[in-house]
Amino acid sequence: MSDWLAPDVIASAPGRVNLIGEHIDFSQGFVLPFAIADRTYARIRKRGDQIIRIRSAQRSNDIITTSINQLAPGSDGDWEQYVLGVIWALGIQNGVDIEIDGHVPLGAGLSSSAALECAVAFALNNLFACGYSLKELALLAQKAENKYVGVPCGIMDQSVSLMAKSGSALLLDCRDLETRLIPFDLAASGLQLLIIDTQVQHALVDGGYAQRRQSCESVVEKLAIVSLRDLSYSELEETKNLLPEEEYKRARHSVTEIARVLKAVDALTNKDFTALGQLINESHRSLRDDYEVSCPELNCAVDTAISIGAVGARMVGGGFGGSAIALVKTGEIASIQSAIKEAFARSGFDVPRFFTSLPSDGARIEPLT
Ligand code: GLA
Numbered sequence: 449m450s451d452w453l454a455p456d457v458i459a460s461a462p463g464r465v466n467l468i469g470e471h472i473d474f475s476q477g478f479v480l481p482f483a484i485a486d487r488t489y490a491r492i493r494k495r496g497d498q499i500i501r502i503r504s505a506q507r508s509n510d511i512i513t514t515s516i517n518q519l520a521p522g523s524d525g526d527w528e529q530y531v532l533g534v535i536w537a538l539g540i541q542n543g544v545d546i547e548i549d550g551h552v553p554l555g556a557g558l559s560s561s562a563a564l565e566c567a568v569a570f571a572l573n574n575l576f577a578c579g580y581s582l583k584e585l586a587l588l589a590q591k592a593e594n595k596y597v598g599v600p601c602g603i604m605d606q607s608v609s610l611m612a613k614s615g616s617a618l619l620l621d622c623r624d625l626e627t628r629l630i631p632f633d634l635a636a637s638g639l640q641l642l643i644i645d646t647q648v649q650h651a652l653v654d655g656g657y658a659q660r661r662q663s664c665e666s667v668v669e670k671l672a673i674v675s676l677r678d679l680s681y682s683e684l685e686e687t688k689n690l691l692p693e694e695e696y697k698r699a700r701h702s703v704t705e706i707a708r709v710l711k712a713v714d715a716l717t718n719k720d721f722t723a724l725g726q727l728i729n730e731s732h733r734s735l736r737d738d739y740e741v742s743c744p745e746l747n748c749a750v751d752t753a754i755s756i757g758a759v760g761a762r763m764v765g766g767g768f769g770g771s772a773i774a775l776v777k778t779g780e781i782a783s784i785q786s787a788i789k790e791a792f793a794r795s796g797f798d799v800p801r802f803f804t805s806l807p808s809d810g811a812r813i814e815p816l817t
Contacts, residue, residue, distance in 0.1 A: 452503065453545045455491035459571035461811035462487045463552035463559045464608045465643060465773055466764050467617050467632075468731050469709040471739055473602030475664055475676035476623040477706040480713065481604055482632060482807035483612030484558060484643075488550040489814065490531075490567035492575055495543035500535065502528045505549035516541055521596045530561055533596025534568045537588040540576060553801070555649040557763075557770020561597075562605030565589040570610065570811040582610045582810075583625045600658050612810035619713055623677060630716050632807050637719060639759065640778050644788060645801040646745035648769030657766050660739060663698040667691060676702040701738040705731060725760025725775050732762030732772075741767030745797050750774070752791040756784045 462483035469479030498516040504527070512528045519536040523529070531546060546568065552560040569585045569592075572578065580588065589606040593599050603622055612618050616629035634640055664676055671687055673679055676699055684703050688696055708727045715723040732750050736742040746763040753761040753774035761774035776784050785802050792800050 457575045458814040460487040460489045461566035461609045468712045473604040473622040478709040479604045481608040482617040484805040485808045486552045488563040488567045490571045491547040492571045493545045497543045499543040502546045533592030537592040556645040557765030559605040562609045566609040642774045643803040644749045644772045647798040650769035667699045697738040701734045728760030756787045
């Protein structure tokens with residue numbers, strides 16, 4: 449990292465992969481993500497005025513300068529809006545210099561934006577002794593994204609980036625943000641989680657995400673319930689005729705996905721990876737056919753992985769691009785990767801990137817270096 453500023457505090461926060469529980473955080477569902485090893489770092493120094501200066505170690509010649517009293521939700525800008533949104537949401541009244549060093553792949557569906565928000569939020573909370581709890585920080589980071597940046601995301605990404613623990617997946621109840629750590633030691637069972645970045649850039653601001661969310665909210669309104677969490681599968685079937693076909697399908701994804709998360713927790717607890725793999729496969733089919741947020745590249749990665757022997761595979765995150773995951777036997781990882789590469793080449797898709805990651809820790813203060 450550069451010596452642009454001698455920071456008063458350095459915090460880091462990770463990106464995430466969601467094992468299962470997609471597009472149900474805003475329906476008060478359960479989700480089961482874990483933090484990946486890639487992190488974003490925020491180095492922050494207090495100023496004696498109200499000026500805010502931000503720069504990124506990746507683009508060190510661009511310095512964005514503004515001030516506390518110019519913070520305005522919905523203003524135009526680029527990645528720095530996420531940083532400004534967090535300063536605004538936390539109610540910071542003091543000027544700051546901030547340098548961001550991001551190592552979470554961008555646009556890959558691995559939550560680089562939540563990592564950025566949470567690194568800044570965690571650092572500011574420490575620097576100004578705000579006293580916010582992790583739950584409060586997650587809600588404030590989400591508020592920054594919803595209100596300041598204008599992206600209607602749920603609460604999963606910020607929660608896991610702040611609350612994750614190494615060695616475990618995080619069962620998050622999105623109704624009250626209560627969490628339970630579910631031990632996730634794949635290596636001991638001879639397995640690995642392969643992350644396949646399709647290189648199709650996805651952005652939640654593009655509209656498809658908001659439309660899906662609106663469909664879910666419309667069902668909640670029509671059925672006069674608090675959230676889709678309150679709807680059982682049989683109740684949904686009974687009300688099928690009251691809903692337009694598309695909304696019914698969106699709700700069917702949500703209701704079945706919430707049930708799959710709880711079954712996945714049982715499967716993980718019992719180390720029943722065959723059952724876990726099947727749930728992961730069902731999740732993908734539901735996201736592809738009922739929720740319609742997959743894309744040809746994601747389907748190709750998933751289908752190829754399964755055909756070559758993956759225990760389970762599915763798209764992750766917001767969809768329309770980004771990454772897929774495959775649960776694979778450690779000895780088969782190389783053959784699955786090359787089969788996916790070949791299938792992408794045959795279809796004329798861009799060359800995919802592969803990662804593996806162990807479940808890592810959430811946001812933390814780093815030593816000053
Ligand atoms: C994005 C959002 C999350 C969540 C996922 C889909 O990552 O930021 O809140 O809705 O999509 O599960």
